[in-house]
Amino acid sequence: DQQVKQNSPSLSVQEGRISILNCDYTNSMFDYFLWYKKYPAEGPTFLISISSIKDKNEDGRFTVFLNKSAKHLSLHIVPSQPGDSAVYFCASRQNTGNQFYFGTGTSLTVIP
Amino acid sequence: GAGVSQSPSNKVTEKGKDVELRCDPISGHTALYWYRQSLGQGLEFLIYFQGNSAPDKSGLPSDRFSAERTGGSVSTLTIQRTQQEDSAVYLCASSLFGRSYNEQFFGPGTRLTVL
Numbered sequence A: 001d002q003q004v005k006q007n008s009p010s011l012s013v014q015e016g017r018i019s020i021l022n023c024d025y026t027n028s029m030f031d032y033f034l035w036y037k038k039y040p041a042e043g044p045t046f047l048i049s050i051s052s053i054k055d056k057n058e059d060g061r062f063t064v065f066l067n068k069s070a071k072h073l074s075l076h077i078v079p080s081q082p083g084d085s086a087v088y089f090c091a092s093r094q095n096t097g098n099q100f101y102f103g104t105g106t107s108l109t110v111i112p
Numbered sequence B: 001g002a003g004v005s006q007s008p009s010n011k012v013t014e015k016g017k018d019v020e021l022r023c024d025p026i027s028g029h030t031a032l033y034w035y036r037q038s039l040g041q042g043l044e045f046l047i048y049f050q051g052n053s054a055p056d057k058s059g060l061p062s063d064r065f066s067a068e069r070t071g072g073s074v075s076t077l078t079i080q081r082t083q084q085e086d087s088a089v090y091l092c093a094s095s096l097f098g099r100s101y102n103e104q105f106f107g108p109g110t111r112l113t114v115l
Helices: none
Strands: A010-014 A019-025 A032-038 A045-051 A056-059 A062-067 A072-077 A086-093 A106-111 B005-007 B010-013 B019-024 B031-037 B043-050 B065-069 B075-079 B088-095 B110-114
Touching: A010 A019, A019 A032, A019 A086, A019 A106, A032 A062, A045 A056, A045 A062, A045 A072, A072 A086, B005 B088, B010 B019, B019 B088, B019 B110, B031 B075, B043 B065, B043 B075, B075 B088
Parallel strands: A010 A106, B010 B110
Antiparallel strands: A019 A072, A032 A045, A032 A086, A056 A062, A062 A072, A086 A106, B005 B019, B019 B075, B031 B043, B031 B088, B065 B075, B088 B110
16 A cells, blocks of 8 residues: 555656656655655665645755645755756655655656 | 665575675664665665664564664664565665654665576
8 A cells, every 4th residue: 555656757857947746645644754866776865854734845946845635745846957867755754653655756857 | 974884785596595684874873774665666664673672573574574683783684585576675774863854864775686
């Protein structure tokens, strides 16, 4: 049972434009939401997170939006750069639990 | 600085053999996670260690899988009598317990192929 879903396996964006990566979840009890970035042959690296009490968190070019009523999370990257090309995973967990639930990832390609 | 390291980076084994995968977490990190990523799938939680507490083994897929963490540092994931469906990338992550979002630092993974 996939509690976190990333329905777009891939996305291509022109350099300088906005990249929007989407994530849906089913468990309304999730308290934390995170985005990770993964390059080939490397482990995922933490990018940005948001608590369920917020609806937006911004860090430089990266902004995460949380819509709890829709159980939807999105990551905006603006402006997109070729170095942003990677696989992006969203993840969620409950405050009371140890387990993180990950999506299947979206492969972003930023075209120079 | 040293990040999370895993060994071996690649392991090819025959069906039915046992394998051991090693994880060296970041020094001082008290929490350690094992995940696996099968082809086309997301990261699947396997097991979680926190300090001296009993590990959370709720993600282990069968009794062929076990893990240990010695001295609160290095961890070994053991898969007995490997099956072809065990083929995946096994990822280890550590975190500094107490940080608000439990940010995890991942190792590069071990790619396991069971023939």
